Amino acid sequence: MPESVAAVPFIVLAALAVGGAAMVILSRNVVHAAFWLLEVMMAVAGLFMLLSAGFLALVQMMVYAGAVSVLVLFTVMLTLRRREDAERPLDLSWSAGLIALGVFVAVGAAVVSFVPPAVMAPVRTPGVTEFGTQLFTQRALPFEIASVVLLIALVGAVWWAGGEDR
Amino acid sequence: MWGSGILKGFAITMRNMFRGPITVMYPEQKLTLPERARWAVAPRYDAEGRPKCTACLICVNECPDHVLNLEVSKSEDGAKHIDRYVYEVGACMMCGLCVEACPFDAIEMSHEYELATRDHGDLVRVLLRDVDAASTRRAKGGDDA
Amino acid sequence: MSALGILGRFAAMLVLLLVNGVVLIYMLRKVLGRLHLRIGPNRVGPFGLLQTTNDVIKLLTKEDLRPDSADAWLFNIAPYLIFVPSFMAYIPLVFGPTLAVTNLDTGLLLAFALTSLVPLGVLMAGWSSNSKWSLIGGMRAAGLQIAYEVPLLLSALGPVMMAGSLDPARIVAAQSGVWLGFIPRWFVIPQILAFVVYAIASQAETQQTPFDMSEAESELITGFANEYGGMRFGFMYLAEFSNTFIVSAIGTMLFFGGWQLPWVATPAWLAPFVFIAKTYTGIFVMMWARGSLPRFRVDQMLSFCWKVLIPVSLAWVVVWACVQRLWPVVAMAVSR
Ligand code: SF4
Numbered sequence: 001m002p003e004s005v006a007a008v009p010f011i012v013l014a015a016l017a018v019g020g021a022a023m024v025i026l027s028r029n030v031v032h033a034a035f036w037l038l039e040v041m042m043a044v045a046g047l048f049m050l051l052s053a054g055f056l057a058l059v060q061m062m063v064y065a066g067a068v069s070v071l072v073l074f075t076v077m078l079t080l081r082r083r084e085d086a087e088r089p090l091d092l093s094w095s096a097g098l099i100a101l102g103v104f105v106a107v108g109a110a111v112v113s114f115v116p117p118a119v120m121a122p123v124r125t126p127g128v129t130e131f132g133t134q135l136f137t138q139r140a141l142p143f144e145i146a147s148v149v150l151l152i153a154l155v156g157a158v159w160w161a162g163g164e165d166r
Numbered sequence: 167m168w169g170s171g172i173l174k175g176f177a178i179t180m181r182n183m184f185r186g187p188i189t190v191m192y193p194e195q196k197l198t199l200p201e202r203a204r205w206a207v208a209p210r211y212d213a214e215g216r217p218k219c220t221a222c223l224i225c226v227n228e229c230p231d232h233v234l235n236l237e238v239s240k241s242e243d244g245a246k247h248i249d250r251y252v253y254e255v256g257a258c259m260m261c262g263l264c265v266e267a268c269p270f271d272a273i274e275m276s277h278e279y280e281l282a283t284r285d286h287g288d289l290v291r292v293l294l295r296d297v298d299a300a301s302t303r304r305a306k307g308g309d310d311a
Numbered sequence: 312m313s314a315l316g317i318l319g320r321f322a323a324m325l326v327l328l329l330v331n332g333v334v335l336i337y338m339l340r341k342v343l344g345r346l347h348l349r350i351g352p353n354r355v356g357p358f359g360l361l362q363t364t365n366d367v368i369k370l371l372t373k374e375d376l377r378p379d380s381a382d383a384w385l386f387n388i389a390p391y392l393i394f395v396p397s398f399m400a401y402i403p404l405v406f407g408p409t410l411a412v413t414n415l416d417t418g419l420l421l422a423f424a425l426t427s428l429v430p431l432g433v434l435m436a437g438w439s440s441n442s443k444w445s446l447i448g449g450m451r452a453a454g455l456q457i458a459y460e461v462p463l464l465l466s467a468l469g470p471v472m473m474a475g476s477l478d479p480a481r482i483v484a485a486q487s488g489v490w491l492g493f494i495p496r497w498f499v500i501p502q503i504l505a506f507v508v509y510a511i512a513s514q515a516e517t518q519q520t521p522f523d524m525s526e527a528e529s530e531l532i533t534g535f536a537n538e539y540g541g542m543r544f545g546f547m548y549l550a551e552f553s554n555t556f557i558v559s560a561i562g563t564m565l566f567f568g569g570w571q572l573p574w575v576a577t578p579a580w581l582a583p584f585v586f587i588a589k590t591y592t593g594i595f596v597m598m599w600a601r602g603s604l605p606r607f608r609v610d611q612m613l614s615f616c617w618k619v620l621i622p623v624s625l626a627w628v629v630v631w632a633c634v635q636r637l638w639p640v641v642a643m644a645v646s647r
């Protein structure tokens with residue numbers, strides 16, 4: 001069912017994703033915010049599932065929910081010196097408001113000006129095999145560029161953590 | 167070889183598995199205690215069944231935990247009478263110093279090891295009650311001297 | 312699939328999980344006992360068989376306490392966040408030629424994705440309990456799981472390459488028959504290195520001794536589960552045993568031919584029993600390791616993972632990819 005998705009699950013998942021995203025910024029406790037982020041990631045995985053992109057949903061779950069959010073939580077908890085530090089006051093200063101507004105305008109403009117590319121929806125949902133073949137033949141270059149970017153990040157992190165004798 | 171210790175550990179536990187348990191099923195089966203095992207202090211008696219304690223109080227002074235206590239009354243002629251020989255088994259550490267110190271061999275470390283009890287009062291025992299000390303008997307009649 | 316069918320399957324999964332939990336706890340106690348020259352439970356019921364059922368009753372009837380300064384919401388959710396993924400991970404298991412919860416062509420990935428969620432619940436439980444021991448346990452679990460997930464996935468790639476599929480049913484099917492007339496076509500034989508990595512990583516992934524840093528009975532009491540009692544603790548406990556079953560079952564499917572008997576064709580009615588027997592053999596080996604090895608230190612474990620397991624499994628993936636690509640060419644050249 002590539003053209004239309006079932007309405008009720010979509011509304012529920014979308015509400016979960018958007019509501020969770022709102023909670024990430026609204027909750028005062030950093031650890032709570034991190035767990036809300038996890039919830040958003042799971043909801044997005046559900047949306048992928050709804051679009052019959054099972055592979056993407058699972059990768060989203062494994063990489064983002066299973067690894068990235070664990071890392072986020074890990075760093076948040078490691079950097080908290082005391083539990084009370086988890087509670088952050090609401091920052092109502094002008095600069096914060098300006099940054100938020102700027103981001104909102106940018107994202108809003110991007111969403112408004114977005115034109116969906118004219119692709120024919122495939123008749124049949126492609127499986128993992130087609131996906132993999134596409135990724136490693138036609139899209140090999142972007143794939144490799146992405147991995148090089150990650151490699152650079154990794155080397156940078158190691159260099160940064162290298163200590164005095166780098 | 168790196169990691170051979172781990173394999174050895176696996177071999178040992180597997181051998182254990184085939185050797186079967188060595189557990190003694192305690193309340194039903196009991197091990198015999200070694201001869202010199204030290205458990206609750208108990209008084210000794212002579213051939214006629216009278217306690218050998220002379221109420222010299224050496225054990226009382228010797229006990230590091232102060233768990234022994236003798237209540238002795240003396241008559242005018244110096245004869246000693248043991249009112250109570252109190253032993254707090256709950257606080258005893260079974261060190262055996264009292265037994266070693268006793269010059270008359272009047273107490274021993276018994277093999278009574280099942281000391282758990284439901285009643286707090288049972289942890290304080292009266293070993294002897296209302297008997298003449300052996301020294302007094304000796305002075306009086308000398309029947310077992 | 313009808314709603315009733317889905318419900319029935321879920322009920323079957325739940326029953327399997329519960330029975331499995333009870334059986335595994337009994338088995339763990341007995342096996343560990345025997346490995347240590349002890350007897351294990353033997354007082355309640357014949358051979359102590361009723362011990363675990365009594366434990367379940369105890370957990371069910373126990374008061375459910377929450378520490379006053381705990382983070383109420385997270386504290387209440389955490390056990391379910393641990394339990395649900397390990398319950399869902401029964402979905403991709405293939406019990407026989409026609410017996411599986413559902414057929415997914417990404418089933419293997421689903422199982423790994425679900426097990427990767429467990430540390431989140433552990434972290435949540437550890438943080439929300441507001442206790443030092445719990446937090447240390449949770450942090451250890453997270454650091455460990457992040458590290459050991461990588462070799463776990465990489466080691467699964469060997470069998471996946473051989474079968475050319477992520478579908479557990481097809482991976483199992485690819486292991487039927489024999490090599491050279493007598494060796495069963497189990498992937499463990501060419502993939503022995505990957506299997507060793509898988510075994511070590513899965514032991515760490517299920518947080519069992521020698522890798523039970525997050526529980527560490529002797530230093531952290533029970534680590535992340537410290538402040539939990541009653542059935543909430545029961546859920547965590549159950550999830551732990553069910554995870555053991557799942558990694559063993561996945562190992563069976565990847566390396567030991569799943570529900571198939573070696574050499575002879577397996578009748579459909581026998582398949583689930585063969586599968587369960589193989590899985591339990593795997594669990595026994597895990598328990599054997601549990602009873603034999605002392606706990607590692609955290610830094611030893613992490614450096615072992617990053618400096619030994621991950622390079623080895625990465626290298627193996629590259630080597631095996633080359634072998635599999637070149638093998639037909641070499642075979643052709645030889646036969647010519
Ligand atoms: S055994 Fe030791 S502790 Fe016990 S009564 Fe004798 S001297 Fe005191």
Ligand code: SF4
Pocket residue numbers: 218219220221222223224225226236267268269270271272273
């Ligand atoms: S038990 Fe021995 S040491 Fe103690 S008072 Fe009696 S005779 Fe003296």
